[in-house]
Amino acid sequence: MGQMQRSRNGRTAPNRVGTAPQQQARAKQRAYCIAALEDGDDLSELQELLRTAGVAVVGQAVQHRDRPHPNTYLGPGKLLEVKEAALAADANVVAVDDELSPRQERNLEKELGIPVVDRTTVILDIFAGHANTAEGKLQVELAQLEYNLARMRGLWTHLERLGGGIGTRGPGESQIETDRRLARDRISALKRRLEHVKGTRAVQRAERERAHLPQVALAGYTNAGKSTLLNALTGSEVGVRDRLFHTLDPTTRQLQIDGRPYLMTDTVGFIRKLPHQLVDAFGATLEETTRADLILHVLDASAPEEEGLAMLRSVEDTLEEIGAGERPRLLVLNKIDALDEAGRAALPHRHPRGIPVSAKTGEGLEALRDAIELAFARTLTSVELLLPYSEGGRLAELHEVAGDLHREDTAEGVRVVARLPAAVAERFARFAVDGRPLAS
Numbered sequence: 001m002g003q004m005q006r007s008r009n010g011r012t013a014p015n016r017v018g019t020a021p022q023q024q025a026r027a028k029q030r031a032y033c034i035a036a037l038e039d040g041d042d043l044s045e046l047q048e049l050l051r052t053a054g055v056a057v058v059g060q061a062v063q064h065r066d067r068p069h070p071n072t073y074l075g076p077g078k079l080l081e082v083k084e085a086a087l088a089a090d091a092n093v094v095a096v097d098d099e100l101s102p103r104q105e106r107n108l109e110k111e112l113g114i115p116v117v118d119r120t121t122v123i124l125d126i127f128a129g130h131a132n133t134a135e136g137k138l139q140v141e142l143a144q145l146e147y148n149l150a151r152m153r154g155l156w157t158h159l160e161r162l163g164g165g166i167g168t169r170g171p172g173e174s175q176i177e178t179d180r181r182l183a184r185d186r187i188s189a190l191k192r193r194l195e196h197v198k199g200t201r202a203v204q205r206a207e208r209e210r211a212h213l214p215q216v217a218l219a220g221y222t223n224a225g226k227s228t229l230l231n232a233l234t235g236s237e238v239g240v241r242d243r244l245f246h247t248l249d250p251t252t253r254q255l256q257i258d259g260r261p262y263l264m265t266d267t268v269g270f271i272r273k274l275p276h277q278l279v280d281a282f283g284a285t286l287e288e289t290t291r292a293d294l295i296l297h298v299l300d301a302s303a304p305e306e307e308g309l310a311m312l313r314s315v316e317d318t319l320e321e322i323g324a325g326e327r328p329r330l331l332v333l334n335k336i337d338a339l340d341e342a343g344r345a346a347l348p349h350r351h352p353r354g355i356p357v358s359a360k361t362g363e364g365l366e367a368l369r370d371a372i373e374l375a376f377a378r379t380l381t382s383v384e385l386l387l388p389y390s391e392g393g394r395l396a397e398l399h400e401v402a403g404d405l406h407r408e409d410t411a412e413g414v415r416v417v418a419r420l421p422a423a424v425a426e427r428f429a430r431f432a433v434d435g436r437p438l439a440s
């Protein structure tokens with residue numbers, strides 16, 4: 001995992017250069033965490049983010065206030081306290097639980113005398129470390145560039161390498177202007193490449209849609225257990241880990257319920273205060289969610305009630321933001337194996353329509369399968385078809401999409417009674433016994 005590093009000109013970038021273990025231990029970042037919080041909130045999530053980013057937490061300070069101080073994030077008295085405590089704890093970076101304005105960041109660094117990273121930088125750094133595919137890397141780089149450009153920061157070394165050299169700087173341009181111009185050029189190039197990826201993805205989706213398999217997407221807070229659930233339902237082995245933002249790239253697997261195939265997609269998790277640059281940059285990826293016929297919202301039901309509600313709300317808000325707010329959805333209450341009896345008893349009151357499961361032990365998965373089936377059953381149409389023997393290919397196709405179907409060989413052809421997704425029924429309409437699909 002790349003550590004966040006500040007280079008001489010004060011910018012932040014993941015360190016991907018291998019270092020000797022001892023060196024790494026010495027270079028390890030020790031963060032002092034600060035937050036302006038509303039009552040009830042705490043710093044545990046920022047600490048978890050830092051842990052995931054490979055940064056040690058050596059202390060923390062919280063100031064309860066309605067909103068962060070516009071100039072220095074925390075008030076002047078608290079800042080003095082933080083400065084001393086961070087020094088005493090031998091911290092070499094201060095981590096802030098919010099996205100800072102450029103002004104807040106500058107002032108904080110000046111007041112505290114040590115580098116400051118904000119929540120957005122930490123999240124972007126984790127994404128940069130976890131991106132595996134070409135698309136994921138493009139998306140993260142775009143988000144990082146846009147974030148830094150908006151803050152008039154300098155650029156990363158690789159950009160300087162790309163654009164560096166004699167003659168790249170126009171007459172009279174200052175370094176920052178050159179940097180910004182390079183960043184804009186790079187952003188345009190990244191956007192073009194992502195447009196291309198989006199096109200490819202649209203073609204793949206069109207192919208899947210032609211197959212008319214119902215599409216189910218998993219959505220939820222990071223670490224809720226989406227990938228574990230995909231594995232449990234589809235028997236696949238998508239990577240699972242107890243760290244935040246483990247999954248970045250969408251993965252689609254086939255799921256069978258009662259012999260009927262569905263496609264299930266696992267994708268990037270959400271988090272409170274998700275940097276909007278990431279939401280924008282991951283547009284193509286998130287389309288898998290916005291286009292799904294059904295969304296399974298996976299919630300970690302073992303989290304404390306307040307925290308669970310906050311996670312639930314932030315996922316709903318993000319779904320809204322990406323344009324999936326109106327999609328049909330089921331609420332899946334995961335990790336019930338980690339609840340005691342009282343916790344389990346409380347679930348139906350907290351989430352009356354939630355479906356309790358454990359992706360780990362398999363408990364509740366049958367009921368979840370039934371709920372998925374039921375959600376789609378409403379969209380199915382009953383048909384009675386007569387397929388001539390010459391249409392063997394069509395029959396095979398029907399078997400693929402229809403799950404259980406009733407067939408009978410007659411003199412004229414195969415008589416089939418089945419329940420089909422409306423779009424499929426439409427395609428088979430000319431074989432309908434009475435010339436049109438039956439009403440269900």
Ligand SMILES: Nc1nc2c(ncn2[C@@H]2O[C@H](COP(=O)(O)OP(=O)(O)OP(=O)(O)O)[C@@H](O)[C@H]2O)c(=O)[nH]1
Pocket residue numbers: 220221222223224225226227228229239240241242243244245246247248268269270334335336337338357358359360361
């Ligand atoms: N106790 C318990 N732990 C679970 C369950 N499901 C998942 N976990 C654990 O929760 C952690 C996160 O699981 P993932 O499946 O990676 O979660 P995710 O939602 O895909 O996370 P991201 O990809 O980071 O968004 C792992 O340590 C899992 O083993 C469950 O039903 N019970």
Ligand SMILES: [Mg+2]
Pocket residue numbers: 226227228239240246247266
């Ligand atoms: Mg995952």
